[in-house]
Amino acid sequence: MSTPLATPNPEPGTLNSELGIPPWARPGGPTVRPVHDEFHGDLLEISMGPQHPSTHGVFRMIATLDGEKIVKLKPVFGYLHRNHEKLGENTTYLASMPYTDRLDYLCSMTNNWAYALAVEKLAGQPVPDRAQYLRIVLGELTRLVNHACLVGFLFNDLGTSFTPLLYAFREREKIIDLFESLSGSRMMCNYQRFGGCRVDPTPEWLAEVKKIVDGFPRFLDEFEELLTGNEIMLARTQGIGVLSRELAIAAGITGPMLRASGVAYDIRKVDGYGFYPRFDFRVPLGEHGDTYDRYMMRILEMRESVKILQQALRDLPEGPIMDPKAKIRGFRPKAGEAYGRIEGPKGEIGFYLISDGSPNPYRYRVRPPSFVNLTVLEDMCLGHTIADSVVILGSVDIVLGEVDR
Amino acid sequence: METIEQIRDRLLARFPGATVTLVPNPGPAAEHSLLLDGAHARAVAFFLRDDEALRLDYCSNVTGVDWPDKEIVETTKTTVPDPAGGPAKVVEHKTKRLQPGCLEVVYHLYSMARSHGPLVVRLRTGNRQDAVTLPSLTPVWRAAEFQEREVYDLYGVIFEGHPDLRRILMWDEFKDHPMRKDYVSPDDYEWEPTPHGEVLARAKAHFPAPPPKPAGGAA
Numbered sequence: 001m002s003t004p005l006a007t008p009n010p011e012p013g014t015l016n017s018e019l020g021i022p023p024w025a026r027p028g029g030p031t032v033r034p035v036h037d038e039f040h041g042d043l044l045e046i047s048m049g050p051q052h053p054s055t056h057g058v059f060r061m062i063a064t065l066d067g068e069k070i071v072k073l074k075p076v077f078g079y080l081h082r083n084h085e086k087l088g089e090n091t092t093y094l095a096s097m098p099y100t101d102r103l104d105y106l107c108s109m110t111n112n113w114a115y116a117l118a119v120e121k122l123a124g125q126p127v128p129d130r131a132q133y134l135r136i137v138l139g140e141l142t143r144l145v146n147h148a149c150l151v152g153f154l155f156n157d158l159g160t161s162f163t164p165l166l167y168a169f170r171e172r173e174k175i176i177d178l179f180e181s182l183s184g185s186r187m188m189c190n191y192q193r194f195g196g197c198r199v200d201p202t203p204e205w206l207a208e209v210k211k212i213v214d215g216f217p218r219f220l221d222e223f224e225e226l227l228t229g230n231e232i233m234l235a236r237t238q239g240i241g242v243l244s245r246e247l248a249i250a251a252g253i254t255g256p257m258l259r260a261s262g263v264a265y266d267i268r269k270v271d272g273y274g275f276y277p278r279f280d281f282r283v284p285l286g287e288h289g290d291t292y293d294r295y296m297m298r299i300l301e302m303r304e305s306v307k308i309l310q311q312a313l314r315d316l317p318e319g320p321i322m323d324p325k326a327k328i329r330g331f332r333p334k335a336g337e338a339y340g341r342i343e344g345p346k347g348e349i350g351f352y353l354i355s356d357g358s359p360n361p362y363r364y365r366v367r368p369p370s371f372v373n374l375t376v377l378e379d380m381c382l383g384h385t386i387a388d389s390v391v392i393l394g395s396v397d398i399v400l401g402e403v404d405r
Numbered sequence: 406m407e408t409i410e411q412i413r414d415r416l417l418a419r420f421p422g423a424t425v426t427l428v429p430n431p432g433p434a435a436e437h438s439l440l441l442d443g444a445h446a447r448a449v450a451f452f453l454r455d456d457e458a459l460r461l462d463y464c465s466n467v468t469g470v471d472w473p474d475k476e477i478v479e480t481t482k483t484t485v486p487d488p489a490g491g492p493a494k495v496v497e498h499k500t501k502r503l504q505p506g507c508l509e510v511v512y513h514l515y516s517m518a519r520s521h522g523p524l525v526v527r528l529r530t531g532n533r534q535d536a537v538t539l540p541s542l543t544p545v546w547r548a549a550e551f552q553e554r555e556v557y558d559l560y561g562v563i564f565e566g567h568p569d570l571r572r573i574l575m576w577d578e579f580k581d582h583p584m585r586k587d588y589v590s591p592d593d594y595e596w597e598p599t600p601h602g603e604v605l606a607r608a609k610a611h612f613p614a615p616p617p618k619p620a621g622g623a624a
Contacts, residue, residue, distance in 0.1 A: 078574040083559075083583055124433030249462050249517050252548025265463075265517045336432015339466060339513050339523060352468055352511070355432065367466040367513075375551050404574060 043071065046386070050079050054157050054390040057400030061377075061389065068385045073378045080404035088364030093119055093194070093331055096364060101188040103366060104402040106149060109142040109179070110344040112192035117273060118340030118351035119194045123333040125326060130319040131196040132275045136312045137209065138191065139274075139342075140305040141179075144216065145172045146345035147256075147298040147305075148223075150397045154295060155227065157394035158236055164227060171219050174212050181205060195326030206313060213309045220302055228299070237291040241380040241392035244289060251375045255347025256297035257396060261289035267343035274342075278315075281308050294395040332359055339367075346370050346397050366405060370398040406521040407458065409437050419452060420445050428527060438511070438525035443539050446528055447566070450545040453514060453524070461524055464546035466513040467553055469560035471585045473533065474506040506533050508562050512542065512549070530562060533585075541567035559584035 049060035058079035064072035084103065088096045100115045101108035113135050120127060127135075149172055152165030176186045182201055183189040191198050201209075227233060243253070248261040258265055266283040268276040284300035286293030333355040341350030347369030354363035373396050381389045407415075409427060416425045416439075423445035428438045441449050453461045478501055485494045508530045515522030530537045541564035543549045553564045554573040561582035564570055572579060581588055 078572075078576070081574040085559075086584060121434045122432055247547070250547045251550075252464055252546065254465075263517060265520075270520050334432055336430050336434060338432060338434035338436065339525070341465070348465060350466055350513075352466055352513070354470060363468075363470050365466070365468040367468075371551060372548060375547060 048386070048389075050076075055393065056153065056398055059393075059398070059400055059403070061393070063381075063386060063389065065386060070381050070384055070386060070389060073381045073389065075374055075377055077374075077400065078404050080400050082405070084405040085364050085366065089361060092359045093333070093361060094328070096361075097192070098188065098190040100366075101190055102401055103368065103405065104344070104346065104349070104370070104399045105187055106146050106399060107142045107345050108187055108189045109138040109191060110342060111349060112189065113139055113274075114340060114342045114344065114349045115351050116192040116194055117342060118338055118353050119333070121340045122336060122338035122353050122355055123194065123331075125195045126323055127195055128320050128323055129275075129317050130200075131321045133312050133316045134197050134201070134321065135192065136274055136276070136279070137309060137316070138179075138182075138189075140309050140312070141175050141209070143305045143345045144302055145175050146397075147302050148172055150394075151223070151227070151295065151298055154391070154394040155233075157390045158233060164223070167219075167223060167226070171212075171216070178205065178209060178212070193322065193326070193328070194331065196320070196322035200321045206316070209309070210313050213306055213313065216306050217303065220299065220306075224299060228296075233295075234292065236388070236391060237295060237395075239288070239290050240384060240388050241291045241294075241395065242289050243376060243380055247376060247379060248289065251379075252372050253347070253376060254369055254373070255344070255397075256301060257294055257347065257373055259283065260286035260293035260297045262286055267341060267348055271341070279308050279311050291391055291395045330359070332357060337363075341367065344369055346399070346402075347373055366402075368402045368405060370396065371403045371405075374398060374403065406516075406519070406524070409439065409524070412459070412524065413439060416449055416452070420449060423449060425449070436523065436525055438527050440527045440529065443528060443530075447540045447542060447545065450526075450542050453526075454545055459524075460516045460518040461514040461522065462546075463515045463517045463522075464512055464542070464548040465515050465523070466511075467542075467549045467556060468511050469556040469562060469584065470509040470511060471533070471560060472506045472509060473586045475504045477502045477504050507531070508533055508537060508560050510539060510553075510556055510562055537561055538563045538565050540565050541570075543567050558582070561585065 044065045045062065046065060047060060047062050049055040050058040052060075055061070058077075060076040060079075062074045062076060063070050084099060087099060091099075097112060097115060100111040103111050119125070148168040149165070152168035155164040156162060179189050179191075180186045182199055182205060183191040243257070243261050245261045245263055248258050248263060253261070254265070254267075262285055264283060264285055267273070268281075269283060281304045284297055284304065286297055335355055335357045337352070337354040339350055339352045341348050348367065349369050350367035352363070352365040352367065353361050356362040377393065377396060380392050384392070413425050413427055416423065424440075424442045426440040428440050430437050453459055478499055481498045481500070483496050483498065485496050487493060510528045512526045512528075513522075514524045514526060528539050530539060539562055541549070541553055543553055543564070544566060550568070551573060553567055554570060556562050557564060557567075557570055558572040558575055559582055571577065575583065583590070
């Protein structure tokens with residue numbers, strides 16, 4: 001005896017709707033629009049990114065074009081967002097230190113320094129002299145790495161595929177080899193501590209730094225001879241992406257981008273944090289605020305960094321690298337708040353911390369320089385072509401790990 | 406720069422209806438801050454930016470802080486003399502009091518023209534549920550544009566007068582505000598409706614079900 005099937009076999013060719021099966025939920029695909037030869041003055045909206053090679057990561061620009069000219073541009077980001085600040089609130093103060101490496105992964109030493117500075121301000125923690133000098137040495141080496149790479153990436157965006165970048169990477173490799181031998185990691189250094197540094201460098205390490213620093217001006221001369229006077233470079237960057245002095249101040253732009261617009265504001269000089277007041281260096285300033293000036297700022301700042309490094313290596317004192325009273329375990333700052341900021345290679349990187357007396361910060365906030373510097377991206381791109389927007393974005397110097405956090 | 410008390414007194418003299426409160430910072434940094442009221446915040450901000458002595462033209466950092474409702478237990482001790490003449494008793498009374506929470510927005514202001522700072526300015530919402538509107542200071546400092554969008558995105562403060570208040574880090578369809586202290590993350594971020602249920606229904610419809618076992622068992 002056979003029992004009837006639970007669901008009978010439908011006749012071949014029966015539609016799903018007849019069986020009561022709903023149509024499948026299909027994801028909405030891209031809308032395909034016909035492309036005409038003439039646009040008849042229509043505006044065309046295009047989306048660059050998030051996987052475009054010139055956007056330095058997963059970054060998207062929605063640009064509205066009139067012919068080739070940009071009339072509107074909206075940056076879209078957050079693709080790398082992992083709520084870094086919430087992670088910081090859920091771990092102890094020290095456990096956030098390796099996370100700060102992942103913000104701007106080209107400049108982990110300065111991120112560490114900014115965070116250490118903020119926590120030291122929060123807890124009233126002094127730092128010994130040798131550690132202050134080491135911080136300056138490593139911070140300025142990071143500046144060399146960042147600016148050399150930025151110039152390389154900028155030229156990638158200009159179309160000289162990879163040659164300047166490889167010159168920059170050759171120098172960067174030497175410096176991050178030093179970072180590796182000191183801290184154990186090339187990019188994620190995790191080197192600073194509250195009240196000092198983690199490892200004391202050997203004399204051999206310092207001699208190696210001195211060798212690289214002394215050879216760096218030669219690399220810069222070679223780099224500049226190749227790039228600075230280049231005709232295509234001048235045509236593509238001069239007068240492109242002009243950022244006025246007033247807008248730069250109002251929009252909170254910091255770092256080389258601000259100084260390219262002619263505002264003398266360098267936190268190393270203004271705040272005098274660390275031992276920077278002991279050093280003799282100058283702050284280069286631009287005149288026009290265009291992409292060329294932003295390029296030149298980086299080159300000139302590298303030359304000043306070399307001067308700082310030579311002075312720091314000359315004057316580096318002997319002594320402890322950690323304050324003996326600094327607490328590593330059971331670190332609980334008193335209730336209060338502090339905002340510590342330094343002049344990172346990309347601009348002002350600051351950390352705002354609120355303590356409620358517990359081992360974890362109540363509030364942990366990163367003030368990311370490249371996030372704020374993107375505010376004026378649209379203003380700089382308006383009226384230029386879509387190809388120029390790539391170069392302008394390259395000259396802003398963003399790292400998406402820091403923008404998205 | 407003037408001391409924060411002087412700035413507060415000048416603001417109170419200049420804006421008679423405004424409330425400007427000094428919020429002390431007990432930590433070693435000792436950067437005290439000024440709490441402004443929402444109604445006068447933008448006028449005060451314009452004053453801070455344009456005043457000749459202050460010229461706080463650079464708004465460095467804008468951030469939100471969440472202060473949830475807090476139950477505070479207060480203990481009062483009263484000494485009750487023993488009528489029998491023995492030692493007096495100490496009786497503890499515990500009273501519970503609900504301190505209402507708020508969302509706070511903190512602005513760190515510096516001056517590029519005068520090279521001084523910071524002045525820390527705070528704004529507080531009425532509560533955390535429905536009175537979360539504050540005036541936007543983006544018309545004063547353009548630097549606040551993206552950062553206020555971030556505070557809106559992660560904390561849910563609505564900035565009145567912001568030119569383009571949208572989510573910036575989370576995606577537009579996201580419902581909650583993840584930096585709030587009481588935020589609970591979903592079990593599975595990656596979940597999205599997939600056709601699996603329908604696939605199974607079709608498979609069931611297409612293939613015959615296995616024949617049921619005979620009732621008595623084949624012994």
